[in-house]
Amino acid sequence: MNRRWSVVLIISLFLISVFGVAQAQETIPVTIRCKANVQGGEGWRCDNFAEVESQVEADLGVTLDLTLIQDDIDWGDYKQEFVLASEANEAPDIILSGHEDIGAWAASGLIIPIEDKLADYPQFEDVVPNLWESMKYQGLIYGVPQDAEARPIFYSKLLLRDLGWSEEDIDSLPQRVADGEYTFADMLATAQEAIDAGVIEEGNGYWHRGSNGFDWLMYYFGEGGQITDEQGNLVWDSAAILKVYELLASLPETGVTRPDMIGLSGSEVWHPAVASADQVLFAQGGTWNWGSWAKQYVADRGGNDYLLPNIGLMLFPALDAGTALTLTHPLVYMVSSQSENPDVAMALIAAVTTPDANNRHAIDSFHLGILKSQVESEAYKNDPVLSNAHYMLDYTTGAPNNPDLPAWQNAYWVGIQAAETGANTPQEALDLATAQLKNEMGDKVIYK
Amino acid sequence: MTQPTTTLDDQFTAAESRTRRSRKKSLSSNMAAYGFLAPAGFLVITFFLVPVVIIFYLSMTNLSTSNFTTDLSAMQFVGLENFRILFNDQFAAKIFFNTVFYVLVTLSLFNVTLALIVSLLSTHIERRAGFAFRAIWILPRITAATVYIMLWRRLAVEAPYGIINQVNTLLGQTTYNYLDARPWEFVIVVNGFIGVSFGMIIFTSAIESIPKDLLNASLVDGSTILQRIRYVILPLLRWPLLFVVTYQTLSLLTSFEQILLLTDGGPGLYATEVWSLTAYHRALSNYFGNAQWGYGSAFAVVLVIIGVVLAVIYMRVFRFNELVAEPKIEVL
Known part of the structure; x- marks a missing residue:
């Protein structure tokens, strides 16, 4: 009798532990949409998220189900897709687009302000300070720079x-x-x-x-x-x-x-x-x-x-x-107001805002760096094109985020x-x- | 005892009762017909009338990406402001006449004339060859628009990339950037080749359904092929011709995807921009992001009004009631 109860107890404990782990490892779906000429080396805009997926899973104690969508259609159609997807309640959690979209999308509530979340992630302190200016609408920050460029x-x-x-x-x-x-x-x-x-x-x-x-x-x-x-x-x-x-x-x-x-x-x-x-x-x-x-x-x-x-x-x-x-026309990661997991989205964005991740994109696609430590890194400095072009950011102008x-x-x-x-x-x-x-x-x- | 007399009121009541019974009988006898019409009626109301009502409503709001909402009651009503802007737009007249030019030329040269020629040719040769010939002409319509336009662009682009210019180079001729030098010619040919197939199918089926007796009689009378076409076939194609003209006019008025992909309304200042393309540009595609749904809808409303007016005119002038009343060819 005692032995039988012991077996039942062990099996029950096993099932509870398995069930408990499964509960702890909640699966969170995250959809990310990027505009990228993959053949031209811009695929890292979205692919970087796959690189950091396991790291973010470990940090947050969750299981991520990432859907990465790379698109190289015309800018007008790309932007409209996001608006229409939002209308259909199918907006991605993270959308990459031009900083100028902050003006219209923030005003219509399609994206959320992230200013209060930035302090939670030290990675954002590394962003070149003047880039934050183009992330603002009515004084609030709505996006994280993904890349910068010069138009030489x-x-x-x-x-x-x-x-x-x-x-x-x-x-x-x-x-x-x-x-x-x-x-x-x-x-x-x-x-x-x-x-x-x-x-x-x-x-x-x-x-x-x-x-x-x-x-x-x-x-x-x-x-x-x-x-x-x-x-x-x-x-x-x-x-x-x-x-x-x-x-x-x-x-x-x-x-x-x-x-x-x-x-x-x-x-x-x-x-x-x-x-x-x-x-x-x-x-x-x-x-x-x-x-x-x-x-x-x-x-x-x-x-x-x-x-x-x-x-x-x-x-x-x-x-x-x-x-x-x-x-300079920085592209920006923005978090959709329809995202059910904005904190996870921010953790993912923070994880790709690192010199290693951004250098993969910058060097492959010849976009300029956005992080202070990135532009000092050997990989960036040793790239003949980037090192010849980075000084241009000192002479840069930009467009306002005005709808x-x-x-x-x-x-x-x-x-x-x-x-x-x-x-x-x-x-x-x-x-x-x-x-x-x-x-x-x-x-x-x-x-x- | 006096016989009860019927008053005027009683007579009215009886008559009303008879009328009501008659209406009820008529309604119940038509119920089956209404039942059969209901699915089509539902589709027409849902996909034709309701969108038109929504477009009219949107055209009186300032809806754009920056104040975007799907809540109709939350949209900001601006009355006829969008129409004021539209009619003060200095390029609206140019875009309007571009549209008239595009529709008239494409319709007359390709959608009707060439379609008729292809039908006549393909029905006067060996049947299998005629079928193959027509199948080739259907290719532009069934090819995906993007693929179709890529083929044309590859043909038209300048030397050394474009195929026409490669031939020009081989022949020692001058090369051109055709889409810049001849944008309208390409827009019309590209759309016309698609449009031919519709008229071709209608005309061919009409020609094929002409009773053989008539054609044989004309042969017995010693008519030539041209005389047969002129005096026998063409008079019998009157109704299909009118149908194709009407349908294709309205179709061309709203078609823009090939122009969008080929020239995007250029080169330069609205050179090949047509009305429906402007509506698309305003409401659904803006490089800088803030699409103007309300203003674009105003363009669409104008197009709806023009389409309805033209449809009514065609129906009156061409007596569409007679067209749908009885199949003229079979009667003969």
């Missing part, structure tokens, strides 16, 4: 050599641009000289972006424009915008830029031509382009080994404002198209753009 001018060393530049001239170019010695006008003059000398074909002197985007703000800032006032209101500086339109209108007129630059296909024409280094002298792009060029467009020529001796990066040279600049910015940008873009395609004079383009903004935004914007 790429120049072809190959073609500059053909033009007769010495190695010393070529190597010193980024510094001369940063010092304001070599200006935007000088760059266009060099491009014109290359065309006249037959080094490049007409229209291939300077290529800019072919579609709407944040890059165009650099021209506005370069001409002395100001995007917001001290109260955070959007500012439409007509004088600066007119100068931008005059500059852009002159590009195809002089033959430095091809007349069909606006609307030019990126994957079919722009990237293959610029990455080859033997067709286009100057091209304004983003540091991440380097990653996709090395892995996709010139992989057959040696990838990075081909690019390094043949293409260089420099700041956006000085326009009338007199200083060289660039623009009305899209209307501003779209009006600005209307004028850019009108002026550069020659459909209108620069003054007419300014009038068109101003009328559009006034029609849509009225007095919400300050007109100067």
Whole structure:
């Protein structure tokens, strides 16, 4: 009898312990959605979470069921997916997007403020301090930086050599641009000289972006424009915008830029031509382009080994404002207001905000570091592209997290198209753009 | 004893009672018909009428990503403000006339004319060959839009990447960035090739159903192929033609996905932007994130109104009641 009771007791204790462990190891589903060109090396934006999964499980004493969704669709569609998913109560726990979305998504309650959770994780103290500014909406922090970048001018060393530049001239170019010695006008003059000398074909002197985007703000800032006032209101500086339109209108007129630059296909024409280094002298792009060029467009020529001796990066040279600049558009991890486990989401974000994790992404995709210890790490310092580009963050500008910015940008873009395609004079383009903004935004914007 | 007389009131009551019984009988006899119509009616109300009502409502709110809500009562009502902005938009007229141009040219050249030509050709050759010929023309419609547009882009893009330009280079001809130099031509051809298949199927089935007696009689009378087409076949295709014109007009008015993928309304300033694409751009896709659902809905409302007006005009002018009343071809 005693023996039988002992067996029953042992089995019961075993079952209780198993049941108890199962209870302690609660399974928590977490969905994370990232915008990433995986072929271009951006897959770590989401894949880093898989790397730290077991560590977070051990720290929190839970079992995680991670769903990682990498997507490389158009930005507009990507953002809309999140809004529609939220409408359907199917929002991911963590969404990666541009910092500018904080303005609209925080205002509509799609994401939650995380300011009070930051102190729980020492990893966040390592973030480069000025990046937190672009994570704010109405004074509260809503996101954690995932990466940063610069939007440099790429120049072809190959073609500059053909033009007769010495190695010393070529190597010193980024510094001369940063010092304001070599200006935007000088760059266009060099491009014109290359065309006249037959080094490049007409229209291939300077290529800019072919579609709407944040890059165009650099021209506005370069001409002395100001995007917001001290109260955070959007500012439409007509004088600066007119100068931008005059500059852009002159590009195809002089033959430095091809007349069909606006609307030019990126994957079919722009990237293959610029990455080859033997067709286009100057091209304004983003540091991440380097990653996709090395892995996709010139992989057959040696990838990075081909690019390094043949293409260089420099700041956006000085326009009338007199200083060289660039623009950073940090991508941000945000926590959805529909997340049932925001603390787990924050623990995961903290776990990937480390030098090791972020270096995997930065080095593979050529994005700039976001952590103080990361930019001092050997892996980061030893990367020839990143180490040549990181100084650009000292010259960076950015876009505000204002929900009305899209209307501003779209009006600005209307004028850019009108002026550069020659459909209108620069003054007419300014009038068109101003009328559009006034029609849509009225007095919400300050007109100067 | 006097016979009870019926008063006027009694007569009215009796008549009303008869009418009621008659209505009841009529209703009960029609119940089966209503029952059969109910599923279709439910679908039409749920998927056609309700969305239109919602679109009208949304167009009178300032709903955007930044004040997003699915609670209709929480949306901020702004009356006709979105329509004021729309009609003051300096590019609205250009987009409107782009749409008219796109619909008229695509419809007349491809959806009707080429569809008719393909039908006539494929029904005047050996049957199997005709079937294969038509099957090829259906390919653009059944190919996924993204794949279809990628093929066209690969054809049109500039040298050395584009196939047409590779041929141009081989022939020593000038090369172009066709999507920049000839955007409308490509937009219309790309959409037209898809549109051909619809008319082709309708016309082919109509031609195939023409009684052989008529065609044989025309042969006996010594008609040539062209005369047979002109005097026998085409008059019998009147109703299918009108149906295709009506249906395809409305279809083209709302189609934008191929334009979105091919030119995205460019190059330059709204060069190939059509009305439905603008509604999409405003309400559902914004590079910078803050999509304007309310304003985009105002564009959609204008499109709904234009579509309804055109549908009514077509139905009146083309006497659609007669079209659906009896199958004319079988009667003959």
